[in-house]
Amino acid sequence: MIGLEDITYSYRTGEYRALDHISLTFRRGEWVSIIGHNGSGKSTLVKILMGILNDYEGTITVDGEVLDDENRAELRKKFAIVFQNPDNQFVGATVEDDVAFGLENNGIEREEMVRRTEEALKAVNMLEFREHEPSRLSGGQKQRVAIAGALAMAPEVLILDEATSMIDPEGRQEVLDILRTIHHQGKTTLVFITHDLSEIEESDHAVIMKDGRVISEGTVEEIYQDADALMASRLVLPFHMKLSKQLLDGSFMSYVELVERL
Numbered sequence: 180m181i182g183l184e185d186i187t188y189s190y191r192t193g194e195y196r197a198l199d200h201i202s203l204t205f206r207r208g209e210w211v212s213i214i215g216h217n218g219s220g221k222s223t224l225v226k227i228l229m230g231i232l233n234d235y236e237g238t239i240t241v242d243g244e245v246l247d248d249e250n251r252a253e254l255r256k257k258f259a260i261v262f263q264n265p266d267n268q269f270v271g272a273t274v275e276d277d278v279a280f281g282l283e284n285n286g287i288e289r290e291e292m293v294r295r296t297e298e299a300l301k302a303v304n305m306l307e308f309r310e311h312e313p314s315r316l317s318g319g320q321k322q323r324v325a326i327a328g329a330l331a332m333a334p335e336v337l338i339l340d341e342a343t344s345m346i347d348p349e350g351r352q353e354v355l356d357i358l359r360t361i362h363h364q365g366k367t368t369l370v371f372i373t374h375d376l377s378e379i380e381e382s383d384h385a386v387i388m389k390d391g392r393v394i395s396e397g398t399v400e401e402i403y404q405d406a407d408a409l410m411a412s413r414l415v416l417p418f419h420m421k422l423s424k425q426l427l428d429g430s431f432m433s434y435v436e437l438v439e440r441l
């Protein structure tokens with residue numbers, strides 16, 4: 180669905196390339212995780228996808244169409260993003276106003292707006308909070324509302340840029356639960372950016388970035404076994420993976436499988 184071909188980008192103030200010849204393909208309905216330590220270029224990649232940065236070198240295709248100045252605004256409507264900080268993304272006085280905001284901006288009719296807002300809040304299990312003030316929710320709840328706001332726009336691609344990094348483990352699980360549900364429905368392409376290797380387990384495809392380059396990509400199993408890339412990017416294997424490597428045959432095992440084997 181999305182093709183990035185040889186994307187290179189330098190910030191005006193930067194002496195080096197924030198993205199250095201990146202080529203990636205995201206298939207429709209796929210859950211892609213992008214991992215990498217601070218400054219590896221993950222958010223820059225997202226900003227390019229979202230059209231916040233446009234003066235890149237290389238080619239981006241969306242559904243086979245090359246992104247250019249003419250179709251950019253239209254094609255970008257297929258994308259929605261949830262950011263890292265749950266406190267910086269609310270505009271509405273209530274949860275439902277907040278979710279409806281993007282729809283209203285896009286001139287969606289009232290009836291349709293109400294229906295889509297309800298549906299999105301239901302999907303993230305926050306309908307009962309519709310009249311609450313966003314600022315009084317927990318971190319996990321806030322991110323769920325932010326995801327509802329993105330879902331209400333019916334995006335074909337949902338991008339989460341470290342959307343779990345500022346919330347507690349319980350909140351992270353809530354967000355991952357929602358992603359799992361969205362993924363099972365098969366309609367939305369998920370681009371999930373994280374520092375945390377334990378959060379990529381369910382993705383179909385994972386990419387490790389370092390210094391603006393892709394240093395490894397493949398299935399989660401392949402990524403977990405690419406010790407050099409993990410070491411180079413200072414990523415820490417999840418505890419259950421370390422344990423299965425040391426105690427058992429070292430092959431990839433999910434947490435549940437490991438528990439069963441033990």
Ligand SMILES: Nc1ncnc2c1ncn2[C@@H]1O[C@H](COP(=O)(O)OP(=O)(O)OP(=O)(O)O)[C@@H](O)[C@H]1O
Nearest residue numbers: 190192193197215216217218219220221222223224
């Ligand atoms: N607005 C900017 N101006 C100049 N340089 C920037 C700007 N934003 C990012 N950079 C630089 O570009 C490189 C990539 O940054 P980016 O934000 O894409 O990394 P990241 O992988 O998202 O990191 P993090 O995990 O900390 O969010 C870094 O070296 C960073 O210092």
Ligand SMILES: [Mg+2]
Nearest residue numbers: 221222223341
């Ligand atoms: Mg970032």
